[in-house]
Amino acid sequence: MSKFRLRIITPDVIKVDEEVDMVILRSMTGDMGILPGHEAGSAVLDYGVLRILDDSGERRLAVYGGVAEIRNDVVTVLTSAAEWPDEINRSDAEEDLDSAKKRLESHHDAMELKDQVTVRRSLVRIEVSAYPLLNKSSESKG
Amino acid sequence: MPSMKFIKRRITSVKNTQQIMKAMNMVAASKLQKAKKRLDTVRPLSLESMRIIKNASLCEGASESVFVTKREVKNTAYVVISGDRGLCGSYNANITKEALASMNEGKNEKIISVGVKSWEFFKRRRKNVMQQRYVGLSDTVYYEDAEHICNYLIRQYIAGEIDEAYIAYTHFETTLSHVPLVVKVLPIEGDPEQTFDNTEFDPDIAAFLEQAVPACLSMFIYGTLAESSVCEQAARMISMDSANHNAEEIIEDLTLMFNRKRQGIITQEINEIVSGANALQ
Numbered sequence: 001m002s003k004f005r006l007r008i009i010t011p012d013v014i015k016v017d018e019e020v021d022m023v024i025l026r027s028m029t030g031d032m033g034i035l036p037g038h039e040a041g042s043a044v045l046d047y048g049v050l051r052i053l054d055d056s057g058e059r060r061l062a063v064y065g066g067v068a069e070i071r072n073d074v075v076t077v078l079t080s081a082a083e084w085p086d087e088i089n090r091s092d093a094e095e096d097l098d099s100a101k102k103r104l105e106s107h108h109d110a111m112e113l114k115d116q117v118t119v120r121r122s123l124v125r126i127e128v129s130a131y132p133l134l135n136k137s138s139e140s141k142g
Numbered sequence: 143m144p145s146m147k148f149i150k151r152r153i154t155s156v157k158n159t160q161q162i163m164k165a166m167n168m169v170a171a172s173k174l175q176k177a178k179k180r181l182d183t184v185r186p187l188s189l190e191s192m193r194i195i196k197n198a199s200l201c202e203g204a205s206e207s208v209f210v211t212k213r214e215v216k217n218t219a220y221v222v223i224s225g226d227r228g229l230c231g232s233y234n235a236n237i238t239k240e241a242l243a244s245m246n247e248g249k250n251e252k253i254i255s256v257g258v259k260s261w262e263f264f265k266r267r268r269k270n271v272m273q274q275r276y277v278g279l280s281d282t283v284y285y286e287d288a289e290h291i292c293n294y295l296i297r298q299y300i301a302g303e304i305d306e307a308y309i310a311y312t313h314f315e316t317t318l319s320h321v322p323l324v325v326k327v328l329p330i331e332g333d334p335e336q337t338f339d340n341t342e343f344d345p346d347i348a349a350f351l352e353q354a355v356p357a358c359l360s361m362f363i364y365g366t367l368a369e370s371s372v373c374e375q376a377a378r379m380i381s382m383d384s385a386n387h388n389a390e391e392i393i394e395d396l397t398l399m400f401n402r403k404r405q406g407i408i409t410q411e412i413n414e415i416v417s418g419a420n421a422l423q
Contacts, residue, residue, distance in 0.1 A: 009187045011285040011364050012180075028353070029345045042198060043344035044353040067354045069194050071341075078191050078361060080285060 002036040004073040006052065008061070008082055015061070015082045016052070023075060024051040025068055034075055042069045045079065047120045049128055060085065062128040064121055088129040097122035146407075149400045153393060160389035166229065167382035173281065174317070174375040180283070181314065181368050188365020191358035198351055200332035201341060207351040208300060210330050218249045219295060219304040220324075223311040223366060224260035225280045225374040231381035233312065233320070233374055234259040240322035241310035242267070252304060254291070256367070279367055280374050288364035296356050299328050311366035312373040318380065320373040325366075327359060 006023055008016040025032045026048025045068055050061045066079025100118035199210045222241045224234045238260050245251050253269055255261035256276045264271045274294055279287055298304045307328035313321045343350040 009183075009190065011184060011187060011288075011361065014183050014186065027344050028349070032344065039342060041342040041344065042194060042350060042354070044350055065357065067191070067194060067357055069190075076190055076194075078187060078194070078358065080289070080357070080360075 003054075004034075004036045004038075004075060006075045006077075008050070008063070008077040008079065010079055010082050018054070020052050020054040022053040024053075025077070026050065026063070027068070034070060036073055038070050038073075038075075040071050042067065045077070047124050049124060050077070050082070060128050060131045062088065062124045064124070083125065083128065085129050085132045088125045090126060090129040093122045093125035093129065097126065144399075146400065146403050149396055149403065153396045153400070156389055156392050156396065160386060160393070163382045163385045163389060167379055167386060170230075170375050170379040170382060174372065174379055177368070177372040177375050181372050184365050184368040188362050188368075191361040191365075195330055195351070195355055195358045196332040197341070198332075198343070198347065198354065199330040200334065201343070201347055203347045204351060207348055207355075209328065209351055209355045212329055213305045215305045216250060217304045217306075218245075218251045219254060219298060219307040219328075220245065220251055221254045221256060221291060221295070221307070221309045221363070222260040222264070223279075223309070223370040224255070224257035224263070225370075226258045226277055227280075228259070229381065230374055230378035233377035234263070236320070237310055237312050237322045237370075238263040240324055241308075244308065244310070244324040245269070249306075252298075254294070256291070256370075280371050283364065283367045283371055285360075285364050288367055289360040292356060292360035292363050295328065296359070304328075309363065309366055311370045314369050314372045314376070317376045320377065327362065330355065 003019040003021055006016055006018060006020045007014070021035075023034050025034065025043065026046050027043040028046050032043060045063060045066045047064050048062075050063045052059045052061065062083045062085075063077065063079050064081045066077060068078075069076045096118055100115040100122065104112065104115045104119070195209075198204060199207075204210050220241055222238060224237050228234065234257075241260070242264075251270060253260075253264050253271045254274055254276075255264060255271060257280055258277055261271060261275050261277075276287065276291065295304070295307050299307060306326065308324050308326050310322070310324045313323050315321060
């Protein structure tokens with residue numbers, strides 16, 4: 001199966017730079033699946049789960065907004081932050097979610113937008129943390 | 143000729159200064175290594191982000207976006223990135239001079255200073271320095287700071303307070319060569335020579351630009367902050383190194399002078415003894 005190059009760049013680190021089979025992005029208008037030979041294009045990303053499919057199976061990554069560009073079989077994702085499941089502390093994410101929800105209920109208008117962002121981010125983190133990188137252990141076995 | 147006591151005191155004083163320079167040199171060297179490492183990851187991000195929005199700005203329908211449309215220029219914003227502290231050779235002077243030269247084209251400028259040195263420089267020249275200023279970014283650059291600067295620029299731009307925005311920063315080439323640059327970031331101007339094929343945008347070009355420009359611009363600003371920070375540390379390291387050499391030269395000269403003086407005194411004493419003995423005969 002032909003592959004294409006996926007690069008996920010955050011300000012602190014180049015998160016991913018490898019050949020993959022397929023990637024599924026969460027764009028502003030919904031999920032967007034990309035296979036080799038995809039038409040050139042650009043998309044704005046939403047807070048969401050990015051799914052990478054390659055030989056070793058499926059991996060999920062939490063991506064918090066940003067921009068994706070597809071050109072000549074290279075997919076570049078620029079984002080302010082991205083996290084692997086094992087980088088997420090699930091209980092912290094749940095705590096953040098609870099406190100942000102509580103604050104939203106008590107209506108602090110100035111903070112409302114910030115809390116809404118926290119809620120969205122926490123939901124993504126919780127979802128991603130449910131999919132730990134199983135293939136890591138299988139790779140070491142193989 | 144100065145007295146021996148005086149020369150001795152000068153040697154000690156130069157030696158003390160030299161020790162400080164050596165320490166500063168080492169601190170700058172370790173900070174340079176760290177900053178260089180960061181630049182390696184930041185540079186692709188910064189370049190890619192600018193390329194994406196520049197390409198998008200050339201696409202059909204992009205010219206209607208507020209970020210691409212050229213307006214009549216009344217006010218121009220300058221983000222001038224300098225260091226917070228001196229003792230780094232001509233680093234601060236180079237970038238502020240470059241920015242000043244670009245301003246002197248008769249524009250009505252608003253200056254957003256990053257770093258104490260650029261703030262002082264433009265304040266002294268009675269330029270229109272904005273209240274909004276940033277300090278403490280030259281050592282540790284955080285992405286949030288870049289985002290903050292970018293949001294400020296974009297708010298001002300949308301409100302019509304500014305019609306153009308430039309960023310003045312120092313581009314890092316090698317440890318010995320740094321290039322001060324003034325780059326136009328708003329409105330976005332694509333490179334018309336670059337051709338590319340049919341690109342589709344999700345959801346559409348207008349919405350893409352609206353979302354992508356703030357995100358990409360803050361990444362670009364983060365890149366310029368990182369570049370400037372590397373240059374500052376490199377400039378400090380080099381100037382401390384040459385200061386160290388100069389101190390060594392001064393110490394050498396002073397030691398020579400000290401020895402000559404001592405020799406002179408001894409010769410004089412011998413002369414006195416000999417002539418005293420001769421007089422007794």
